[in-house]
Amino acid sequence: MRTLSVLCSALLGLALLGGGSPVLAAAASAPDAKYEDLRRFSQVLDLVERNYVKDVSRADLINGALKGMLSALDPHSTFMTPEEYKEMHENTAGEFFGVGIEMTLENGQVTVLTPIDDTPAFRAGVQPGDLILSINGQPTQELSLSEVASRIRGPKGTEVELTLLRTNSKTPHTVRIVRDAIPLVSV
Template sequence: MLRQKTTVIWAVIVTIILTGVIVWQWSLAKVTQEAEHYEKLKTFTEVLSLVKKNYVEEVKDKDLIYGAIKGMLQSLDPHSSFMPPEVFKEMQVETKGEFGGIGIQIGIKDGILTVIAPIEDTPAYKAGVKAGDKIIKINEEQTKDMSLHDAVTRLRGPKGTSVTITLMRKEWDSPRDMTIQRDIIKIHSIKSRVLEDGIGYIKLTQFHEQTGAELEKALKGLEKENINALILDLRNNPGGVLDVSVDVSSRFLPQGKLVVSIKGRKEVKKEYHTGNSKKYYDYPMVVLVNEGSASASEIIAGAFKDHSRSVLVGTKTFGKGSVQTVIPLSDGSGLRLTTARYYTPKGTSIHTTGITPDIIVTPDASKEEDIQLQRAIDILKTWRILKEPPKTG
């Protein structure tokens, strides 16, 4: 009995010692990590001090610190950025639906400033800027190593002023200049009409907070025209609010269907499912996409493809499958940080790869006819005859 008690006591002592060692090692690792952290910051403060003392011109601490933060964010990925207070305030402008500029959404692809999509009925759209165009210069300033924020700042400006952009396109032998007059850019997210043979058509140009309600209104209007099939046009739609893409999907997919999941480095995977929409629209459906379809557009295209809800027609999408979180900072500035990636219902990452349509139709610049739209119409007519979507692959 005594031997048994002694064994138990020693077991407790060993457990306490082991627990203490583990906690001590964890604490030591944490302290070591923080020490390394501050050791690297020591180099930064050393450089800051040397610049303040020896640089040829006097510089403000704020400019140096902000410049260092910008450089740190630029080293991560093209979509992470630092916004000084005045820029952080300006960021709200676009979501309100009106701003001064030429009307293009831009991103960085393969290290080059690239047009994601021109916004319909804007100066850039009317001037002939196309999705996929590479922006080589803005007002003769090279865009290589230019941040997205700096590019946007240079493109925007008061109504009536002009900006010259130098573009390179696949079909061109050399870059070309376009001088475009800025205007107030008003974003209208939805256009709808009835095409031939009772086929409804809805063009979604962007996803903002009112898109779901605007879509519902458009669908009800088309129903009054007795449509029997639908084309959803997501071409040149650069995306927008994640929740809105789920809201849009909820009108065409049954309740409870997985639309998209997101996962960060440490976060548990978060899933977004279709909600209980007031009405579920189950028309035969074709979705049009191209290289200007990005972000939220790709979420919808990926969900519809994985759930076999529609036939995807067009060209491969842009491939922006990352999630940016906007974080306000204490001095009024802000941080836009990539914190996660999107995954389609079948677990496919669209980041950099995009989504390949079921039926690839490349536009023909020599023809006035929209051959992608015409192909969508033909598919729906065939669908109606066969009573099932045409085979793809």
């Protein structure tokens, strides 16, 4: 608990330094002012690595920061690790198995744009606007779109359980959908 308190105090100190500080204002006029934000990022990274309650790899921290930065832009921007990019490339270059849903992130919620015609999701009654609350019992709230898509995909003939909340409903419902080949339509 003390470690977390020290970390929070240090982060608060850095946040205060970042806003309205005469030290920062003087630095802004210096030639290397453009590196001030990178210095602040590096300090926070170092503090988390040294003081967080459990070990966290630097690569995970940086990947998380990059994902957060790009997700703050719009629902369509995302950062992919090399593994995620490889999977995305494989899935857009050929055939893949899943349920056939086009999704987006709206206000942090995974939302169905549309089920693709004549796919398992379409036949199961998934509708545009449905919120995907969980996949096989695991919440989607903290996941990126690519992570959600990866969890919905799987071997042909296997089942995936989606908990959905319909626009006009107050109670979620669960659908079990058997994965199948999803046709890729390139634009």
